[in-house]
Amino acid sequence: MKKILAMLLALSMIFALCACGGSKEETKTETETPAAEAAPAAEAAPAAAAGAFKLGVQGPLTGGAAIYGTAVVNGAKIAVDEINAKGGIQFELQAQDDEADSGDKAINAYNALMDWGMQVLVGPVTSGSGVTVGAQAYADRVFCLTPSGSSVDCIADKDNFFQVCFTDPNQGVASADYMAKNYAGAKVAVIYKNDDAYSQGIRDTFVKEAEAKAVEVVYEGTFNESTQTDFSVQLTAAQAAGADMVFLPIYYTPASVILSQANAMGYAPTFFGVDGMDGILAMPGFDTALAEGVMLLTPFSADSQDALTQNFVAKYQAAYGETPNQFAADAYDAVYIVAAALEAAGCTPDMDAAAICEALIPVMPTISVDGVTGQGMTWAASGEVSKAPMAIVIKDGVYVTP
Amino acid sequence: MKMKKKIAWSDYMTYIGVTIAFVIVSFLKKGGALNRSQLGLLVPICAYITMAISLNLTVGILGELSLGHAGFMSIGAFSGIIAAMSLVNVIPYDGVRMAIAMVVGAVMAGIFGFFIGIPVLRLRGDYLAIVTLAFGEIIKEILTCLIVGVDAEGLHILINIDGSKTASDLNLLEGGKAIIKGAQGAVGTKTIASFTAGYILIMISLIIILNLIRSRSGRAIMAIRDNRIAAESVGIEITKYKMMAFVTSAAIAGAAGALYGLNYSSLAAAKFDFNTSILVLVFVVLGGLGNIWGSIVAATVLYILPEALRSFADYRMLMYAIVLIVVMLATNSSKAKDLLDKLKPAGKEEEQ
Numbered sequence: 001m002k003k004i005l006a007m008l009l010a011l012s013m014i015f016a017l018c019a020c021g022g023s024k025e026e027t028k029t030e031t032e033t034p035a036a037e038a039a040p041a042a043e044a045a046p047a048a049a050a051g052a053f054k055l056g057v058q059g060p061l062t063g064g065a066a067i068y069g070t071a072v073v074n075g076a077k078i079a080v081d082e083i084n085a086k087g088g089i090q091f092e093l094q095a096q097d098d099e100a101d102s103g104d105k106a107i108n109a110y111n112a113l114m115d116w117g118m119q120v121l122v123g124p125v126t127s128g129s130g131v132t133v134g135a136q137a138y139a140d141r142v143f144c145l146t147p148s149g150s151s152v153d154c155i156a157d158k159d160n161f162f163q164v165c166f167t168d169p170n171q172g173v174a175s176a177d178y179m180a181k182n183y184a185g186a187k188v189a190v191i192y193k194n195d196d197a198y199s200q201g202i203r204d205t206f207v208k209e210a211e212a213k214a215v216e217v218v219y220e221g222t223f224n225e226s227t228q229t230d231f232s233v234q235l236t237a238a239q240a241a242g243a244d245m246v247f248l249p250i251y252y253t254p255a256s257v258i259l260s261q262a263n264a265m266g267y268a269p270t271f272f273g274v275d276g277m278d279g280i281l282a283m284p285g286f287d288t289a290l291a292e293g294v295m296l297l298t299p300f301s302a303d304s305q306d307a308l309t310q311n312f313v314a315k316y317q318a319a320y321g322e323t324p325n326q327f328a329a330d331a332y333d334a335v336y337i338v339a340a341a342l343e344a345a346g347c348t349p350d351m352d353a354a355a356i357c358e359a360l361i362p363v364m365p366t367i368s369v370d371g372v373t374g375q376g377m378t379w380a381a382s383g384e385v386s387k388a389p390m391a392i393v394i395k396d397g398v399y400v401t402p
Numbered sequence: 403m404k405m406k407k408k409i410a411w412s413d414y415m416t417y418i419g420v421t422i423a424f425v426i427v428s429f430l431k432k433g434g435a436l437n438r439s440q441l442g443l444l445v446p447i448c449a450y451i452t453m454a455i456s457l458n459l460t461v462g463i464l465g466e467l468s469l470g471h472a473g474f475m476s477i478g479a480f481s482g483i484i485a486a487m488s489l490v491n492v493i494p495y496d497g498v499r500m501a502i503a504m505v506v507g508a509v510m511a512g513i514f515g516f517f518i519g520i521p522v523l524r525l526r527g528d529y530l531a532i533v534t535l536a537f538g539e540i541i542k543e544i545l546t547c548l549i550v551g552v553d554a555e556g557l558h559i560l561i562n563i564d565g566s567k568t569a570s571d572l573n574l575l576e577g578g579k580a581i582i583k584g585a586q587g588a589v590g591t592k593t594i595a596s597f598t599a600g601y602i603l604i605m606i607s608l609i610i611i612l613n614l615i616r617s618r619s620g621r622a623i624m625a626i627r628d629n630r631i632a633a634e635s636v637g638i639e640i641t642k643y644k645m646m647a648f649v650t651s652a653a654i655a656g657a658a659g660a661l662y663g664l665n666y667s668s669l670a671a672a673k674f675d676f677n678t679s680i681l682v683l684v685f686v687v688l689g690g691l692g693n694i695w696g697s698i699v700a701a702t703v704l705y706i707l708p709e710a711l712r713s714f715a716d717y718r719m720l721m722y723a724i725v726l727i728v729v730m731l732a733t734n735s736s737k738a739k740d741l742l743d744k745l746k747p748a749g750k751e752e753e754q
Binding site for chain 2: 061062063096097103104107108114132151195200224226
C-alpha cells in the first residue's frame with residue numbers, strides 16, 4: 001500500500017515537473033518567478049513595466065560559488081528597486097543560474113535570458129562563464145557589464161564587454177605595490193589555484209610586479225579544484241621557506257581551509273587576499289576569529305562612512321540580514337552604471353538588444369559614475385574600469401580600513 | 403532464429419527512432435518553433451548521448467565500472483579543437499573540419515584508451531573503477547598544463563608542469579594564435595559544431611556499438627561479463643576482447659568530446675572532472691545497463707531536466723535530485739515493472 005502511495009506521489013511530482021518544463025516556451029511564466037521574488041519592485045513596477053528595460057543577471061546561484069551569484073542578484077535588486085522608485089528609466093530583472101560553469105551551463109543560462117528578451121546583461125558573475133558567454137554575446141551584439149568577472153579574457157577582443165571590478169592583472173599589480181610600500185622586506189609565499197584563470201592571472205602579474213618592486217617571493221604553492229581540501233603541504237613549505245606573509249589570490253572557500261589549517265599548525269603569517277577573499281566572513285560555519293588580521297584588497301568596504309555606502313549597506317541588511325560583500329556592491333554599481341549609460345545614450349526600452357549595444361559602446365568611455373565601489377569610475381574602450389583599490393583588514397569579525 | 407530477428411528489429415528501431423527525432427527537431431528548428439535555450443541544448447545533448455552509449459559499452463556490455471570517461475572526452479575535445487583551429491586557413495569548409503576534428507579526437511582518445519587499458523584492464527571490479535578514476539584525473543591535470551599555439555611554422559606545444567610558463571612562451575610568429583592556454587583551456591575557439599554533425603556522430607556510434615554487440619566479438623565480450631572463468635575456459639582471449647570494448651568506448655567518447663569542445667568558444671579542462679564522469683554514468687545507470695536505447699533516452703531527458711526546471715529558481719537543483727531519486731525508485735520497483743509488463747503486449751510490436 002505504501003509503495004503504491006509512493007509511486008502515486010512520484011508520478012504526480014513528475015507530472016508537475018513536466019507541466020513546468022512544457023511551459024518553457026511561454027516565457028511569461030518564467031518571468032513571474034523573479035518578479036514575485038523581487039516583491040517590493042514588482043509592486044511598484046507594473047504601471048511602468050511596459051516601458052522597462054529587461055536586465056539579465058547570470059551567475060552561480062547554486063553550488064560552491066553560490067555566495068557570489070546570490071550577492072550579485074541581491075545587490076542588483078536593491079539598485080533596480082531604487083532606480084524604479086525614482087521614475088525615469090525603469091528596469092525589469094531576471095536572474096539565471098549558471099553554476100559558475102565555463103561550458104554548456106553558462107550558455108544555457110544565457111540562452112534562457114535571451115529567450116526572456118534580455119536587453120542588457122549584468123554579468124556573468126564568474127570569469128570562466130564570462131569568457132564563454134562573452135564570446136556568444138559579442139556575436140549576438142548584447143551589451144555586457146560584468147560586476148565581478150575579472151579575467152582579462154572576459155574583455156579581450158570584445159567591444160561590448162565592460163567590467164565593474166578590476167581586472168586580474170590590476171589586482172596582482174596593486175597587491176604587489178601595496179606590499180612593497182607597506183611591508184618592505186616581507187618574505188612572501190604565494191598559494192594559488194592553477195586550474196583557475198582568475199587565480200593564475202593574478203599570480204602571474206603579482207610575481208612579475210613583485211620582482212620589479214623587489215618584494216621577495218620565497219615560495220609558490222599550487223593547488224586545484226580536486227586538491228583544495230588539504231593545504232598542509234603548501235603551508236609547511238611556506239613556513240619552512242620563512243614566509244611571513246602569504247598571498248592568497250584565491251576564492252574564500254579554499255582560503256578558509258588554509259586559515260584554519262595554518263591556525264592548527266601554529267603558523268601565523270599575515271594573510272593577504274584579493275577580491276575573491278571577500279565573503280569569507282559570511283561563510284556558514286566559518287569561525288571569524290580565524291580571519292583575524294587578514295588583509296584584502298577590495299574596492300568596497302561596508303564600514304565606509306560615505307552616505308552612498310551607508311544607504312546601500314542599511315538597505316541590504318534590512319532586506320537580506322547580512323552585510324553586503326564586494327560582489328553585491330559591484331552589482332549595485334553595475335545597475336547604476338547601466339542606467340547612466342542608457343540615459344547618456346538616449347536609449348528607449350523599445351529598442352532591441354543589438355541597437356542598445358551599439359548605442360552604449362561609444363557612450364561607455366565618456367561617462368563617469370560615482371558608486372559604492374569607487375568615486376568617478378571611468379572606462380577605457382577596452383572595457384577596463386579605472387578606480388582606486390583600497391586595502392582593508394579584518395578586525396573582530398568586520399572589515400576596517402587599516 | 404526468432405531471437406536473432408527480434409534483436410535486429412530492436413536495433414533498427416533504435417536507428418529509426420533517433421532519425422525520426424532528428425527529423426522532427428530539424429523541422430521544428432527550421433520552422434522557428436524552438437527558442438534559443440532549446441536550440442542551445444541540441445549539440446550538448448548529442449555529445450552526451452554519444453558519451454552515454456559509449457560508456458554503456460564499457461559498463462553495461464563489458465561489465466567493468468569506469469569512472470574516468472570524462473578524461474577521454476577531454477582528450478577528444480582538446481585534440482579536436484587543436485585540429486580544427488590549426489586547419490582554419492587550410493580547409494575553409496566547417497563541415498569538413500568538424501569531421502576531421504571528430505576523427506582526430508576519436509583517434510587520440512583511442513590511443514590513450516589503449517595505453518591506459520594495458521594496466522587498467524588487468525584489474526577487476528572496484529580496483530578497476532578506482533584506477534580509471536585516477537586516470538581521468540591524471541588526464542585532466544595534464545591537459546591543465548598544456549599550452550598550444552599555431553603559426554606559419556606549425557604547431558607549438560608546451561607542457562607547463564611548474565606553472566611558470568604562459569602562452570607568450572610559445573614564441574609564436576606574427577599572425578600566430580594560441581589555441582590552448584594552460585589552465586584557462588581553449589580560448590577563442592571558432593564554434594563549428596552543428597546539430598547535424600551531432601546526429602551523424604550518434605548514428606555512426608550506434609552502428610559501431612550495436613554491430614559490435616551483435617557480432618562474435620560482442621558475444622565474447624558479454625561472455626566475459628557474465629562469467630570470466632567460463633569464458634576463459636572456452637578459449638576466449640580475455641585481454642583482447644576487454645581491450646576491444648574499452649578502446650572503442652574511449653574512441654567514441656573522444657569524438658563526442660570533439661563535438662562538445664567545438665560547440666563553445668572557450669573550454670577549460672576543469673570542466674571534464676569527476677563530476678562529468680559521474681553525470682554520464684548516471685545517464686547509463688538510469689537508462690539501464692546494457693540498454694543502448696535506454697541510454698539515449700536517459701541522456702536526453704536528464705540533460706534537459708535541469709534546464710526545464712529553471713522556473714523553480716533557487717530550488718532547481720533540489721528538484722533535479724528529487725526527480726533522479728524518483729526515477730530510480732520507479733524504474734526499480736517491482737510494481738512498476740509489473741505494470742509495464744501488463745502494458746507491453748499492446749505496444750510490443752511498435753516498441754521492441
